[in-house]
Amino acid sequence: MYGSGFCRVYNEFGWNVYPEVFGERLLRWLDRNGIPVRTALDLGCGTGVLCRVLSAAGISASGVDLSEAMVAVARENAPGLRFDVGDMVTWRPERPVDLVTCTGDALNHLFGLGDVARVFENAAGYLTPGGVFVFDLLSEGEIPDDEPFVLRYSDTVSARFRTSREDGAVRLHIDVFEQDVLKFEEDILEKVHDIGAVTALLEKAGLTLMQCGHRLLPDEGADAATWFVAARKGTETGK
Ligand SMILES: C[S@@+](CC[C@H](N)C(=O)[O-])C[C@H]1O[C@@H](n2cnc3c(N)ncnc32)[C@H](O)[C@@H]1O
Numbered sequence: 373m374y375g376s377g378f379c380r381v382y383n384e385f386g387w388n389v390y391p392e393v394f395g396e397r398l399l400r401w402l403d404r405n406g407i408p409v410r411t412a413l414d415l416g417c418g419t420g421v422l423c424r425v426l427s428a429a430g431i432s433a434s435g436v437d438l439s440e441a442m443v444a445v446a447r448e449n450a451p452g453l454r455f456d457v458g459d460m461v462t463w464r465p466e467r468p469v470d471l472v473t474c475t476g477d478a479l480n481h482l483f484g485l486g487d488v489a490r491v492f493e494n495a496a497g498y499l500t501p502g503g504v505f506v507f508d509l510l511s512e513g514e515i516p517d518d519e520p521f522v523l524r525y526s527d528t529v530s531a532r533f534r535t536s537r538e539d540g541a542v543r544l545h546i547d548v549f550e551q552d553v554l555k556f557e558e559d560i561l562e563k564v565h566d567i568g569a570v571t572a573l574l575e576k577a578g579l580t581l582m583q584c585g586h587r588l589l590p591d592e593g594a595d596a597a598t599w600f601v602a603a604r605k606g607t608e609t610g611k
Contacts, residue, residue, distance in 0.1 A: 416478025
């Protein structure tokens with residue numbers, strides 16, 4: 373998953389808008405909740421955009437991603453920030469961080485709830501006391517039907533998307549064309565997790581649920597089907 377060719381398309385053709393918008397909202401969310409953040413780690417950081425937004429706000433941000441190709445793009449997008457190749461299930465930063473993020477369905481790339489639990493336990497171990505874990509999660513309502521659709525990114529580049537379901541997971545198959553010639557294919561497999569089961573795992577890991585809903589900020593953005601979840605290390609839930 374996330375080979376080099378696809379990562380370039382991901383980076384150049386609009387997929388970076390999501391972490392950019394999410395990052396700006398997250399900064400306002402932190403501000404409104406009175407949560408001071410000096411250091412942050414983005415799990416499944418992809419092209420490094422969220423780290424770049426956090427860093428521009430004065431936060432020392434770093435990222436980790438399983439895909440070497442994604443990390444290579446992140447290093448280009450945000451030179452000077454640290455990006456590592458690693459598995460969020462086990463990877464640990466050298467020092468504790470005040471904020472952990474995981475966006476763009478990255479947690480849905482883990483198939484077993486056992487792995488999701490290990491991510492939470494791991495993060496609870498390296499979050500500072502009172503630190504927060506903010507993530508999104510794909511919900512059933514977001515999955516497009518099985519009709520293929522084509523997005524034209526430029527005069528020469530287009531992509532055809534097809535979704536199918538298998539064993540409780542969603543497979544997104546993407547064919548990328550240049551001048552109508554198939555350049556490469558990508559398969560992304562995502563598991564739709566039960567939101568109640570996921571929030572229960574947070575509590576088990578020692579992370580207190582602060583909010584779980586279809587918006588991060590109640591007055592910003594349209595209601596998406598995506599879940600936005602925030603949890604805090606310790607028992608305080610903030611303002
Ligand atoms: C859809 S992308 C989202 C990237 C970025 N967070 C964003 O919002 O644009 C999902 C990312 O999760 C990464 N990923 C999947 N499983 C992972 C794991 N076990 N550990 C670290 N990264 C993982 C993928 O390589 C991919 O870059």
